[in-house]
Amino acid sequence: MVPYVAPPTTRRPGLPSVGAMNSSTSTIRSYDAFAGPGDPGYDEAAISFNLAAPLRPLGATTARTVADVQNAVLAADSAGARVVPVSTGHSTGMLGPVADRVHVLRTVLDQPVRVNPDRGIVQIPAGARWDDVVRAAAEHGYAVPHGSSPTVGAIGYLLGGGMSFYGRKVGVAANSVVSITLVQADGGIVTVDETNDPDLFWALRGGGGGFGVVLLVELRMIPMHRVLTGMIAWDATDAAPVARAWATWAATAPRAVTTSLRLLNAPDAPETPEPFRGRQILAIDGSIMLDDDAPENAGDIRRALAEPLSSLVTPLVDTWHVGPVTDAVRTHADPEEPIPYTSDAFALAGIDDDTIDRWYAAAGPGSGSGLIAAELRQLGGAFAETPPGAGAFSGIDAELLAFNVGLAVSLEGTAQARLDLLRIRATLRPYTTNRTAPTFVEEPSTPRRTFADDVEARVDEIRKRVDPDGLFALDVRRSSGM
Ligand SMILES: Cc1cc2nc3c(=O)[nH]c(=O)nc-3n(C[C@H](O)[C@H](O)[C@H](O)COP(=O)(O)OP(=O)(O)OC[C@H]3O[C@@H](n4cnc5c(N)ncnc54)[C@H](O)[C@@H]3O)c2cc1C
Known part of the structure; x- marks a missing residue:
């Protein structure tokens, strides 16, 4: 292992010093930075939220201090290894086959927010x-x-x-x-x-x-102190008019509104709460930002959303409410423990009746879809804008983001889920844009056109400048396909 010599540091005033970030380790150590398969600490670092895409890297370590990170980087560099930094493993499935050739550096710094x-x-x-x-x-x-x-x-x-x-x-x-x-x-x-x-x-x-x-x-x-958030859901069997009504409403909704329309197949299992158990559900959830100075607007906005929809078909549940902003992070009811899954994501140009009808036909009742979720997330507004000083991926010019996910438990189940994903993509093809949202692409085979080729070329130049030997080259997610 290389003995460590602290490199120069540039630091902006106001940031915690490296010493402060490094409070649990006052001196930088030299040690065997990465564990191999079977060694203590390997499994904790080589994590994958997607159980259908387990990681088996050459080496893995969890860095809890700044010094741990620096040691691991220098050790990998001196050994000619390739480092992939991760945090929670929510998208390590994107590594695909290269996962076997990398050293995973999991960062869980012992520092508060x-x-x-x-x-x-x-x-x-x-x-x-x-x-x-x-x-x-x-x-x-x-x-x-x-x-x-x-x-x-x-x-x-x-x-x-x-x-x-x-x-x-x-x-x-x-x-x-x-x-x-x-x-x-x-x-x-x-x-x-x-x-x-x-x-x-x-x-x-x-x-x-x-x-x-x-x-x-x-x-x-x-x-912002408070937010209007929650979920309203119907039995999908007779909710097609609700989907259309959401689309009409969403197309002209104020920017404070960001919602999602989903078809969910709820398992017929004891742990699935009634009234969802064994049903296909149409759900609308998301957030409506509230003006701290005019909280009374919340009631008006809620009525504008819920009443026209509820009058079409009686919902099974409606949890939309004004609550603390902490409520919004669980309103979508995403799984919090790892699951095995396969997914697809692409953006759609407009919100119109034909888009919604095609989506309902491909994923809704009678389609045969067994996906756990077929989602249309509302885009537009500031999502489509590039403010001054924005980053390489600054926005997406589309009205909807389709995100579909199926369980990948057995070979047969996975094959069926992939067929469902392909059918929805094919059905909506006339309306897809040539861009997608990078964070929603979770498998290396999914097209991931994020920005134009000249943007990619500029990003590549910067990469070459800061990492000339390609220590982090296998962590690169290219903008390609579509
Ligand atoms: C259930 C679920 C819900 C989601 N919901 C949303 C959503 O609403 N909106 C949305 O935009 N995305 C969403 N995502 C996608 C999520 O944003 C991406 O998977 C994201 O990459 C996860 O980051 P992570 O650090 O948790 O994952 P990891 O797999 O740990 O890291 C992913 C990648 O981030 C980079 N990275 C992580 N840590 C570091 C580091 N310390 N230094 C350098 N690079 C690092 C690396 O490139 C790494 O490969 C969701 C994903 C899941 C599974």
Whole structure:
């Protein structure tokens, strides 16, 4: 193992010092940085949320301090290994076959989420999950642009762009990132922002990875105490008119509204709550941002959504309510424990009756779909805009994001799920755009056209500059296909 020599550090005033981030280890150690298969610590680091895509890397380690990260990077570099940094394993399925050739560096820094209410900024250490960030921000009267799962890691989500239920108002979450601190291939630590290496700052935000190991992200928060959130659901058998009505409403909804329309196949199992058990459900959930200065608007907005829909067909449940912003992170009821699955994602140009009818025919009652979820997530608004100073993936010019997921338990079940995914993609093909949202692509075979070729070329140049020997080359997610 190489003895460690601390490289130069550039640091922006206001950030915690490396010493502060490194409080649990005051001196940098030299040690066997990665565990091999069967060694203690290997399984904890080589994690995959998708049980159908287990990881079996050459080596794996969990870094809890900045020094751990630096040691692992330098050890891998001196051994000619390829490093893939991860946090929670929610998208390690994207590695596909290269997973066998990499060294996984899991980052779970022993640092709290810190809120600076005066600056409206939250500092997120690598390994923090959205649940932690949402709670910390809420204590100070702020919301953050989290996704639909409380257990997704904030760092991987933000580096991929991040599509939140506040996105039609605030845009892709990466656009709210203020600075990023990372360990680079030479073991050095740098903080990049709009003035310090703005090119790398740009590339890190949605460029597809391969730049280093992120230690800390500073994120701009949203001043908001309360949110209108929840789920309303119908038996899908007679809910086709509701889907159309949602589409009409969603097409002109204010930007404060970001919702999702889903067809869910609820298992016929004792743990499935009534009245969902064994049924196909049509559900609408999401968030409607409330103005702290005019909370009475909540009732009007809720009535505008729920009453026209409920009058068409009586819902099975309706949990939409005004609550603390912490409620919004669980409103989509995403699985919080790993499951085996296969998925597909693509964007759709418009919200019109034909799109909705095709979707219902391909995934709804009588389609034969066994998918656990066929989803249309509302885009448009600020999702489609590129604000000044945005990152490499700054937005997506589409009205809907289709995200479909099936269980991958047996060979037969997986094959059936893949057929369902293909049928929905084929049925909606006339309306697909040539772009997708990077964070929703979870398998290497799924087309992942994120941005134009000239953007990819610029990202590649920056990668070559910061990682000339390709230490992180197998962490790169290219913009391709479609
Ligand atoms: C149930 C579920 C719900 C989801 N909901 C949403 C949603 O609503 N909106 C949305 O946009 N996305 C959503 N996602 C996708 C999610 O944002 C991505 O899977 C994201 O990449 C997860 O990041 P992670 O750090 O948790 O995962 P990991 O698998 O640990 O990391 C994924 C990638 O992020 C990068 N990365 C992670 N940590 C570091 C680090 N410290 N340094 C450098 N690179 C790092 C690496 O490239 C790594 O390969 C969801 C995923 C799941 C499984």
